[in-house]
Amino acid sequence: MPVSTSTDANVTCPVARSVDLVGDRWSLLIVRDAFDGVRRFSDFQRGLGVARNILSDRLRKLIEAGILELQTASDGTSYQEYVLTTKGESLFPVVVALRQWGERHLFAKGERHSLLIDKRTGKPVAQMLPRSGDGVVVPAGRTEVRKVVGG
Amino acid sequence: MPVSTSTDANVTCPVARSVDLVGDRWSLLIVRDAFDGVRRFSDFQRGLGVARNILSDRLRKLIEAGILELQTASDGTSYQEYVLTTKGESLFPVVVALRQWGERHLFAKGERHSLLIDKRTGKPVAQMLPRSGDGVVVPAGRTEVRKVVGG
Numbered sequence: 001m002p003v004s005t006s007t008d009a010n011v012t013c014p015v016a017r018s019v020d021l022v023g024d025r026w027s028l029l030i031v032r033d034a035f036d037g038v039r040r041f042s043d044f045q046r047g048l049g050v051a052r053n054i055l056s057d058r059l060r061k062l063i064e065a066g067i068l069e070l071q072t073a074s075d076g077t078s079y080q081e082y083v084l085t086t087k088g089e090s091l092f093p094v095v096v097a098l099r100q101w102g103e104r105h106l107f108a109k110g111e112r113h114s115l116l117i118d119k120r121t122g123k124p125v126a127q128m129l130p131r132s133g134d135g136v137v138v139p140a141g142r143t144e145v146r147k148v149v150g151g
Numbered sequence: 152m153p154v155s156t157s158t159d160a161n162v163t164c165p166v167a168r169s170v171d172l173v174g175d176r177w178s179l180l181i182v183r184d185a186f187d188g189v190r191r192f193s194d195f196q197r198g199l200g201v202a203r204n205i206l207s208d209r210l211r212k213l214i215e216a217g218i219l220e221l222q223t224a225s226d227g228t229s230y231q232e233y234v235l236t237t238k239g240e241s242l243f244p245v246v247v248a249l250r251q252w253g254e255r256h257l258f259a260k261g262e263r264h265s266l267l268i269d270k271r272t273g274k275p276v277a278q279m280l281p282r283s284g285d286g287v288v289v290p291a292g293r294t295e296v297r298k299v300v301g302g
Contacts, residue, residue: 014265015179019183029167047161133274
């Protein structure tokens, strides 16, 4: 078990478990590219500028984690393609949250950046914020982590 | 500039810029703990079970990134405390997205895990999903990244 989940609190923390699987730069960028339609090793490598051995390692771990799965090429060639599973697809809010934070805080005024567009409306996806069941935005300061009693 | 943003596409990608700052296990867990009220070096170290030199490095980088700032101890002692800036506070959706994915996919049926509670309602924060401006949920497959033309 990774060190980051070695403490009692982290064993029951969903953030820690998620971070243990996707909490590294390359895994997150691979998942991002998979959402953008990248499927082949050479395309991941070209887009990310990552060493082959590192890319191989991360792809293998993402498959072991059930986030990506291997499929034979959609064009009938002998290529193998890396495709998001349902579990991997449900990482979409994580990628969108990272994107929206970057859009708001990591670009200079007027600096160009890519946009995530809702094809139905043709407009950027709205700012994603935690909300209560009745739709009211929940600021971090109004939340608390309820520690569970083991067992 | 980190390798992960060395390609043209990544230079303009907000996900890549975010991942370059917080895309590692320790940084994400430090930010999580900061949201949970952890402020002191020794408390971060105890909670995370991380080596002092690694924790020092990550805290320094989070301060350089403007995500954490140093404050003198709230209790008047000589301790220094690490506190989220406004920029850091706006990482809340990232932490919540990681938490909710973990809750849904990384625990066995019936396995206990911590819960993020909205103190106003006393209930868990609702599932956070990307939505269009009119509130309709936007599935990943209905989005596209609009690449920007440089300059």
